[in-house]
Amino acid sequence: MSDAAEPRTPFRAVVLTLFPEMFPGPLGHSLAGKAQADGLWSLETVDIRAFARDKHRTVDDTPFGGGAGMVMRPDVVDAAIAGSYPGEGPIVYLTPRGRVLDQPLVKDLAREPAVTVLCGRYEGVDQRVLEARGVLEISIGDFVLSGGEAAAIVLLDAVVRMLPGVVGKTESLEHESFETGLLEHPLYTRPQEWNGIPVPEVLMSGHHARIDAWRRDQAEDITRQRRPDLWSRYVAAQKQEQEGRSQ
Structure with missing residues (x-):
């Protein structure tokens, strides 16, 4: 009986965004791009606006309690998650208030079969849907971006290169x-x-x-x-x- 490990199912990344045209971006090149072409991982982008419930495809509204900016609606975001979540792996929301992304966390995510990444815009996402879906909040650093798409690319690039077979010489990682x-x-x-x-x-x-x-x-x-x-x-x-x- 062989002791060889079973081949791993390709890692699956699902990105929920208002700007699907921003992907794959850098993820379509170099190591990540080659790994995707070789079938080591897949990338699916989901347009959150497609789950809006009115003819204007509204995804945001004014914050309760007042304040500047707009907040992404929980019903729209929840519908997007429900319509695209692969049924396994964490749901990640990129936000400055999240756990700071570090190499141990990258390795943990790379061990998962899939990751679903929610890219926020405006002032952020309604707290209720984050709690209801058990979302893992992650930050790539102590600064503010216009949205979560750039952070999602950073996170996925870090995770993909840790997948088995992506980096030719594992010594390079060590x-x-x-x-x-x-x-x-x-x-x-x-x-x-x-x-x-x-x-x-x-x-x-x-x-x-x-x-x-x-x-x-x-x-x-x-x-x-x-x-x-x-x-x-x-x-x-x-x-x-x-x-x-x-x-």
Whole structure:
């Protein structure tokens, strides 16, 4: 009896948006585009406006309690979800108030069979439909965009490249930023000297242990200087690991 793993069903991404013409955009090129062409994942875009209930295809209304801007209606958004949700995987809403997207969350999403992404516009989406549908709110950073489409492309690009078979050399994934809790070390290629600046001598030594140690030192220095938050978590994790070994 073979121990080989069963082939994985292609990952399915469903994007609910008022601007379906914005997709696939960058997702149709490079790694993501090739992976889609190879059948490793699929992308379906759903026009939320198609689920509006009046002749004007209205999807928004004024907020209760007053205030500027408009809010996407819960009945329209719920109808769009009901008409397109694949029946498995999380429903994600891109919003600045969501959990910040990081590599562990990207990996979790990549393990799912599907993800449905809701792209908000205007001031946002009525809270009731988010709660009723158990929506996972995710932010790509502490800034505001005109809508969720650009954030959806960022999220899906990050997730797709983690799918099995998308990146040719899995070693490339193992040495990227955040995989060890650190930012990535500096990278160099030919020519060996450029504008009078040589490649660090250690990288030319062929001594793999020294090279690995240099890269680790560089990654630690960069993380300490540029991302004190990541550095603090890294130090705490290292300390916990050492304590666990000493027990």
